[in-house]
Amino acid sequence: MKLLVDQYNREVNYLRLSVTDRCNLRCRYCRPEEGIELLPQREILTFEEILRVVKVFASQGIRKVRLTGGEPLVRRGIVELVRDIVATQGVMDVSLTTNGVLLAEYARPLKEAGLRRINVSLDTLRPERFAHITRRDRFGQVWEGIEEALRVGFAPVKLNVVALRGFNDDEIEDFARLSLQYPLHIRFIEFMPVGENNWRKEDVLRCDEIKGRVEAAFGELVPLPRGDMDGPARRFRIRGSKGEVGFISPLTAHFCSSCNRLRVTADGKIRTCLFSDDEMDLKGLLRSGASDDALAGALREALARKPEGPCRDGFRMRKCQRGMATIGG
Numbered sequence: 001m002k003l004l005v006d007q008y009n010r011e012v013n014y015l016r017l018s019v020t021d022r023c024n025l026r027c028r029y030c031r032p033e034e035g036i037e038l039l040p041q042r043e044i045l046t047f048e049e050i051l052r053v054v055k056v057f058a059s060q061g062i063r064k065v066r067l068t069g070g071e072p073l074v075r076r077g078i079v080e081l082v083r084d085i086v087a088t089q090g091v092m093d094v095s096l097t098t099n100g101v102l103l104a105e106y107a108r109p110l111k112e113a114g115l116r117r118i119n120v121s122l123d124t125l126r127p128e129r130f131a132h133i134t135r136r137d138r139f140g141q142v143w144e145g146i147e148e149a150l151r152v153g154f155a156p157v158k159l160n161v162v163a164l165r166g167f168n169d170d171e172i173e174d175f176a177r178l179s180l181q182y183p184l185h186i187r188f189i190e191f192m193p194v195g196e197n198n199w200r201k202e203d204v205l206r207c208d209e210i211k212g213r214v215e216a217a218f219g220e221l222v223p224l225p226r227g228d229m230d231g232p233a234r235r236f237r238i239r240g241s242k243g244e245v246g247f248i249s250p251l252t253a254h255f256c257s258s259c260n261r262l263r264v265t266a267d268g269k270i271r272t273c274l275f276s277d278d279e280m281d282l283k284g285l286l287r288s289g290a291s292d293d294a295l296a297g298a299l300r301e302a303l304a305r306k307p308e309g310p311c312r313d314g315f316r317m318r319k320c321q322r323g324m325a326t327i328g329g
């Protein structure tokens with residue numbers, strides 16, 4: 001079995017693949033109200049191209065694939081794509097990140113296609129606030145999607161909560177409480193400076209502060225051991241809960257030294273670090289008849305340029321040009 005190891009001795013086995021730059025929400029910290037300038041359809045990788053990338057990357061050591069976007073569920077044929085990625089030799093884990101708007105409809109077919117894990121992004125439990133943050137009145141649909149995902153047996157269903165001061169910080173305890181009632185894994189994520197998203201240091205809610213608030217409300221958290229397939233979250237359980245709470249701290253406890261990921265954007269660019277604008281074009285290679293060896297070579301070349309880490313101290317992070325919406329969160 002091949003391993004992809006970079007010059008800093010990090011094993012890179014995780015691919016985050018953006019399947020579209022389109023989205024059916026307009027979250028205020030991610031995408032402007034009028035939307036972003038969308039890629040022309042012909043610039044977006046076709047399913048055949050995506051599958052070829054996955055096949056070649058898996059032959060080189062990629063084991064986990066996460067589909068993201070944009071909103072992956074707005075891409076027609078997503079269920080078939082999941083099925084084909086699940087069947088790709090070498091791929092051991094396929095997951096998907098969604099805003100949940102279309103999840104009630106897609107949860108079952110995705111499960112049947114072999115998807116095991118799903119992350120739903122949800123920053124508030126209040127319908128009016130949801131409409132404000134996302135500029136779309138869809139809370140009810142998202143909640144139905146989460147319930148359906150649990151019903152059809154996704155395990156785990158993770159809820160990603162980006163915590164911002166003065167935005168949703170009064171709901172930390174409500175989110176944590178959900179893990180008492182449901183087998184949900186709540187993941188609090190620090191707000192990151194990406195693209196032109198009006199990031200301000202004052203808006204960031206540090207994970208240690210969030211954890212302190214959860215412990216003040218529910219008692220000392222029980223730490224959980226790290227699993228093989230775990231991402232960068234520090235995981236805990238409230239005593240007696242069905243689910244978990246976790247903290248992802250890209251700013252205050254950055255995880256560059258153990259970063260195992262690379263990204264492929266919807267327009268076929270390899271990015272080896274979310275915060276670096278260094279990209280390598282795969283689409284050109286795919287469309288000019290490159291061999292599998294040439295694609296694997298491009299992957300290795302990109303990996304050789306994976307930065308050690310952009311952050312000297314968490315709050316002085318280099319800011320990248322592209323926003324989350326076009327990189328793929």
Ligand code: SAM
Pocket residue numbers: 023029030068069070071072097098099100119120121122160162189190191192193194197324325328329
């Ligand atoms: N549409 C899908 C979704 O909502 O999950 C996938 C794409 S979305 C860009 C992926 C995740 O990135 C969401 O959880 C979103 O909240 C998060 N995100 C966007 N901008 C962010 C930022 N500046 N800092 C932290 N997370 C961010």
